[in-house]
Amino acid sequence: MHIVDGALSAPVLVAGAALTVGGITLGLRQMTLERIPAAGVLSASFFVASLIHVAVGPSSVHLILNGLAGLVLGWTAFPALFVALVLQAVFFGFGGITVLGVNTFNIAMPAVLLGLALRSLIANAAPTMAAVWGALGGGGAIALTTLFVAASLVFSGEAFVPAAKLVFFAHIPVMVIEAAVSAAAILLIKRVKPELFTGAPATAFA
Amino acid sequence: MALVSANPPEIRLSALSTACARLDPRLRVCATLVFAIVMSQLDVLGALALGLAASFALLAASGQPWRPILRRMAAMDGFILFMLVLLPFTTPGTPLFSIWGYGASLEGLWAAVDILITANAVVLMVLVLPGTLEPVTLGHALARLGVPLQLVNLLLFTVRYITVLEGEYQRMRQAMRARAFAMRTNLHTLISLGYLVGMMLVRAQERSERVLQAMKCRGFKGALPLIDAMRWRAADTIWAFGFGALILALIALEAAHVFGA
Numbered sequence: 001m002h003i004v005d006g007a008l009s010a011p012v013l014v015a016g017a018a019l020t021v022g023g024i025t026l027g028l029r030q031m032t033l034e035r036i037p038a039a040g041v042l043s044a045s046f047f048v049a050s051l052i053h054v055a056v057g058p059s060s061v062h063l064i065l066n067g068l069a070g071l072v073l074g075w076t077a078f079p080a081l082f083v084a085l086v087l088q089a090v091f092f093g094f095g096g097i098t099v100l101g102v103n104t105f106n107i108a109m110p111a112v113l114l115g116l117a118l119r120s121l122i123a124n125a126a127p128t129m130a131a132v133w134g135a136l137g138g139g140g141a142i143a144l145t146t147l148f149v150a151a152s153l154v155f156s157g158e159a160f161v162p163a164a165k166l167v168f169f170a171h172i173p174v175m176v177i178e179a180a181v182s183a184a185a186i187l188l189i190k191r192v193k194p195e196l197f198t199g200a201p202a203t204a205f206a
Numbered sequence: 207m208a209l210v211s212a213n214p215p216e217i218r219l220s221a222l223s224t225a226c227a228r229l230d231p232r233l234r235v236c237a238t239l240v241f242a243i244v245m246s247q248l249d250v251l252g253a254l255a256l257g258l259a260a261s262f263a264l265l266a267a268s269g270q271p272w273r274p275i276l277r278r279m280a281a282m283d284g285f286i287l288f289m290l291v292l293l294p295f296t297t298p299g300t301p302l303f304s305i306w307g308y309g310a311s312l313e314g315l316w317a318a319v320d321i322l323i324t325a326n327a328v329v330l331m332v333l334v335l336p337g338t339l340e341p342v343t344l345g346h347a348l349a350r351l352g353v354p355l356q357l358v359n360l361l362l363f364t365v366r367y368i369t370v371l372e373g374e375y376q377r378m379r380q381a382m383r384a385r386a387f388a389m390r391t392n393l394h395t396l397i398s399l400g401y402l403v404g405m406m407l408v409r410a411q412e413r414s415e416r417v418l419q420a421m422k423c424r425g426f427k428g429a430l431p432l433i434d435a436m437r438w439r440a441a442d443t444i445w446a447f448g449f450g451a452l453i454l455a456l457i458a459l460e461a462a463h464v465f466g467a
Binding site: 002004005006007008010013024028031033034036037038039040041042043044045047048049051052054055056057063065068072079080082083084086087089090091092093094096097098157159160161162163166177180181182183184185186187188189192193196 | 238239242243245246247275278279281282285286288289292293295296297298314317320321322323324325328329332333336337341344354356357359360361362363364365366367368370371372375389390391393395396397398399400401402403404405406407408410411412413414415417418421426427428
């Protein structure tokens, strides 16, 4: 789902960059001194999780887990996912440079939205019910991300409409995978360390 | 996938590649940014070809092992292939040829070639210039260029702990293998991976508490000191003029075509 340099029109690139600057600013405002190590270590763990490949028939996809990142990090998911995309673009050549803004927004905004919507529900639910909300968060974030990616393509040119549709349908297996993995992860966290979802995101220093 | 390698591969350096290796990190970041922005807006074949040629020339001059870099470039091409193949058939314009009744247009083919050249030229420039820096140096260069310190701190922490958490991930995978877990396309695999990710997050959170205590003990006040000595040298000025000339040439080629036509 990385869009590369050269595919998007200038207005889409500028809009994506502006929105991402806004999201990062909000995220950094939440990241006080006490939360810097937590944000950094969790950001690293999401980076490592994104290296896990799951087989889908003959092919394989890597985990994204932006929904889970939004649930755990809140707005800090914006700078954390931005950092991950910068590292991937610069050192592995995935994605591009001018599209960093658009790519960050497409992945981080759904994460933050679902995080805001579901975090308190998960904090107050029993483990099994929390897992259901987790599945909704994990699958929903990917569904929204594919819609955002499709929209960025379509706003750049009518010719991308079939490609945009293909992006959405090709990602339905990814939505299922992310929903299942997120649900199981939340089930475990709720049993082992439920404090991760109470209080302000990414802190729990009580 | 270690971002910080304890033993970087030995590279044979000629005079030119030594000069490349000593390029100021700030200049690398700025040159790549400007190059990417200009390339993404070009539409003229001559200009695009010049940009791609410049990227290849820099790869050759840098003396970096070219195999892994080109392999990464090819991996990216694999990702975008399906979109590029679709474009000629979905763009209206002068018909070129048709497959199974679907006509391909010249304009669509041209748009696909445009994206392909831009993406490859930029990825190559990225992997050769900032991509060969140590991640920590990249963070410091970004801070020197005015990126907010908090964001740079987050990047430095992330880089530091990717290696640590990768080790943790590998240990847990080994434990799963010892219990005869094998990846398949089924629900059991997904749930097991979910537990793995959940446990990683729990451990990461607990680790971060220990990290914070240790840092507070050493007087952490919210910012990591930037210990480096980035010094702008005369050679960097010459490189900067070189990049400037390249950018101007790209813009001139584009403008000559647009206003000449």
